Amino acid sequence: MLLKINDLHAKVEDTTILNGINLEINPGEVHAIMGPNGSGKSTLSKVISGHPDYEVIKGDIQYNINGKLASIMEQEPSERACEGIFLGFQYPVEVPGVTNINFMNEAFNALCEHQGADTMDEGAFREYVVSKLPTLNMSEDFLDRAVNEGFSGGEKKKNEILQMLLLNPRLALLDETDSGLDIDALKTVAKGVNTLKSKHNSIILVTHYQRLLDYIEPDYVHVLWKGQIIKTGDKSLALELEEKGYDWLTGEHVQ
Amino acid sequence: MSELNYYIEEIDRLNLFENLSSNAKQLQSSGMALLSIAKLPTRKDESWKYTRLDDALAKNYTWEKIDPQISYSKLSEANPSFYHIYISEHGVTHNIQDPGFKLTHINNCEDFENIYSTKNFNDDISIILNQSYLTNGYCFEFSKKYQNERPIIIHYNFIHPLSNISLVNQIICEDNTDVDLLEDFNSSEEIFGNIYTRIKLGQNSRINHVNIQDAKNGSLVLQNLNASVAKDSTYRNNNIQIGAKLSRSNIEISLEGELAHCDVHGLYSLHNDQHHDTSSYIHHEVSHTTSDQLYKGILADESRGVFTGKVRVEKDAQLINAGQLNKNLLLSKKAQVNSRPQLEIYADDVKCSHGSTTGQIGRDELFYLQARGIPRERAQAILARAFTYDVVLKQPNLAMRDYIVEHLTKKNVVQQL
Numbered sequence: 001m002l003l004k005i006n007d008l009h010a011k012v013e014d015t016t017i018l019n020g021i022n023l024e025i026n027p028g029e030v031h032a033i034m035g036p037n038g039s040g041k042s043t044l045s046k047v048i049s050g051h052p053d054y055e056v057i058k059g060d061i062q063y064n065i066n067g068k069l070a071s072i073m074e075q076e077p078s079e080r081a082c083e084g085i086f087l088g089f090q091y092p093v094e095v096p097g098v099t100n101i102n103f104m105n106e107a108f109n110a111l112c113e114h115q116g117a118d119t120m121d122e123g124a125f126r127e128y129v130v131s132k133l134p135t136l137n138m139s140e141d142f143l144d145r146a147v148n149e150g151f152s153g154g155e156k157k158k159n160e161i162l163q164m165l166l167l168n169p170r171l172a173l174l175d176e177t178d179s180g181l182d183i184d185a186l187k188t189v190a191k192g193v194n195t196l197k198s199k200h201n202s203i204i205l206v207t208h209y210q211r212l213l214d215y216i217e218p219d220y221v222h223v224l225w226k227g228q229i230i231k232t233g234d235k236s237l238a239l240e241l242e243e244k245g246y247d248w249l250t251g252e253h254v255q
Numbered sequence: 256m257s258e259l260n261y262y263i264e265e266i267d268r269l270n271l272f273e274n275l276s277s278n279a280k281q282l283q284s285s286g287m288a289l290l291s292i293a294k295l296p297t298r299k300d301e302s303w304k305y306t307r308l309d310d311a312l313a314k315n316y317t318w319e320k321i322d323p324q325i326s327y328s329k330l331s332e333a334n335p336s337f338y339h340i341y342i343s344e345h346g347v348t349h350n351i352q353d354p355g356f357k358l359t360h361i362n363n364c365e366d367f368e369n370i371y372s373t374k375n376f377n378d379d380i381s382i383i384l385n386q387s388y389l390t391n392g393y394c395f396e397f398s399k400k401y402q403n404e405r406p407i408i409i410h411y412n413f414i415h416p417l418s419n420i421s422l423v424n425q426i427i428c429e430d431n432t433d434v435d436l437l438e439d440f441n442s443s444e445e446i447f448g449n450i451y452t453r454i455k456l457g458q459n460s461r462i463n464h465v466n467i468q469d470a471k472n473g474s475l476v477l478q479n480l481n482a483s484v485a486k487d488s489t490y491r492n493n494n495i496q497i498g499a500k501l502s503r504s505n506i507e508i509s510l511e512g513e514l515a516h517c518d519v520h521g522l523y524s525l526h527n528d529q530h531h532d533t534s535s536y537i538h539h540e541v542s543h544t545t546s547d548q549l550y551k552g553i554l555a556d557e558s559r560g561v562f563t564g565k566v567r568v569e570k571d572a573q574l575i576n577a578g579q580l581n582k583n584l585l586l587s588k589k590a591q592v593n594s595r596p597q598l599e600i601y602a603d604d605v606k607c608s609h610g611s612t613t614g615q616i617g618r619d620e621l622f623y624l625q626a627r628g629i630p631r632e633r634a635q636a637i638l639a640r641a642f643t644y645d646v647v648l649k650q651p652n653l654a655m656r657d658y659i660v661e662h663l664t665k666k667n668v669v670q671q672l
């Protein structure tokens with residue numbers, strides 16, 4: 001098993017958002033987490049990656065490190081990332097003054113150092129990055145711009161997926177990567193995600209819409225409501241949600 | 256007893272000023288007259304409100320005599336992208352072979368009676384001390400139409416522990432000159448540096464002047480810069496303050512002719528208990544003059560920064576444009592900054608802006624880098640680098656920019672750009 005979440009409760013400031021999440025993910029699986037706004041979808045991915053604004057009040061997150069499940073609750077976000085947990089941000093952060101290529105090179109080398117592998121200098125790293133660009137229809141000049149600064153919404157999301165491909169995570173948490181994308185950008189992003197898919201890499205797609213799942217096929221679909229998973233099914237559940245909305249599951253009207 | 260008594264007695268005892276020219280001797284003795292009645296600034300002195308010199312001066316630094324000899328050498332080992340001037344206790348060595356450049360000892364320099372005249376820093380203790388110790392110093396002259404082939408670096412290398420390095424330099428750029436000059440003030444031992452630099456920029460000229468202060472930790476460094484800018488000329492200053500325990504930088508720029516412009520861009524990056532205080536004074540004396548100031552501070556640990564930026568626009572100086580911005584990044588809860596932008600405007604048709612911000616590294620940015628595997632401290636360093644980027648990019652000469660970056664990288668202020 002790659003990830004095991006037991007009875008996870010988490011809060012931000014004084015508001016409890018997760019109310020007992022249980023989730024198990026094996027290598028190679030694609031899980032979609034769906035749910036109405038405010039159900040806790042984004043919080044779950046942030047808590048798994050160690051965002052400091054969220055406090056875990058109960059439960060545990062275990063992750064496979066060197067073949068064994070171990071709690072990662074005490075790990076820094078950077079340590080979790082070095083162990084292969086990748087968060088694709090819903091709102092990628094602009095970092096003026098740092099070029100994209102330097103940022104990615106720093107991240108790549110941090111992972112290499114953690115894993116005891118050789119780091120790459122900028123020349124070699126640039127070649128490696130350039131080899132990934134065609135998959136995402138990105139041009140090389142993205143690399144020399146400041147991280148996400150002045151990027152369009154679609155460009156920012158593609159930039160997230162580019163980083164994911166470079167870092168080759170064992171667990172990719174993609175937080176509403178599809179929101180705000182036009183259909184061409186969505187297809188490109190999905191193509192990037194499908195490139196990562198393998199029997200070793202697992203993916204959690206946090207999404208509001210079923211549309212993304214037409215391009216990335218999930219093994220499991222979970223519905224999150226009030227901080228709990230209230231239903232789990234296969235991809236047909238997503239289609240059912242598309243048709244009926246969330247009301248039939250939540251028992252009340254939601255957006 | 257005042258901490259200054261030691262210095263007054265030392266000057267009396269050494270009597271090393273007897274070889275000075277009569278002009279210099281006169282300046283020195285009027286400095287002494289001021290020093291004998293001077294008091295160290297207290298919190299009540301507006302200009303020194305946040306900076307105390309008492310403890311630093313109590314270390315009783317020993318005055319360093321610099322050999323007046325100036326010699327030429329090929330310096331074949333030195334970086335060929337630059338011309339070099341080395342100043343140490345053994346005198347001066349340089350490798351500039353250009354008929355338009357003249358380097359003389361201050362004792363043989365003409366035209367420096369008014370070298371200490373200042374509008375904003377009258378009675379400033381750093382100037383009084385410098386004037387009282389007037390013995391070491393140089394005059395750098397660039398004759399009409401001088402265009403430098405390469406930037407010049409002045410390297411100050413002093414090695415005696417607890418020495419008092421007191422220097423007064425005059426840089427004269429005649430009309431139609433174009434000069435790139437970088438001063439690299441560092442020391443391998445704890446010292447007291449007191450450097451007064453007077454710059455006279457002629458008409459239709461440009462000087463691009465970088466100052467890097469990287470004295471050994473524990474040092475006291477007082478620097479005064481006093482520049483006058485004539486018609487159609489541009490004075491550009493990059494002031495990089497990263498060394499010493501206590502440092503003070505007084506900057507006075509007089510825009511004396513129409514279309515005179517100055518850029519004053521600085522960076523102070525401080526750690527541990529370092530304290531830096533910049534006080535700038537930009538004087539728009541006539542119409543159609545412009546100035547731009549960007550000062551950035553990065554403060555870690557228990558360090559403290561002070562920025563006082565004054566812009567004065569005279570009554571008849573219409574249609575001027577002056578911008579001033581001070582931005583500070585606090586890396587620790589114990590670091591602090593006092594930022595005081597001040598405008599004194601007596602004209603009525605001017606455009607002046609000023610602003611000041613102080614904050615911490617953005618949590619979102621930090622988490623973004625950490626979520627990519629970059630450890631917290633490294634992520635902070637990268638974001639601090641990004642913060643300095645604007646100031647470094649203001650340096651137009653790429654070789655000089657690289658030189659600055661190299662220093663900042665060594666200090667771990669920035670990673671490689």
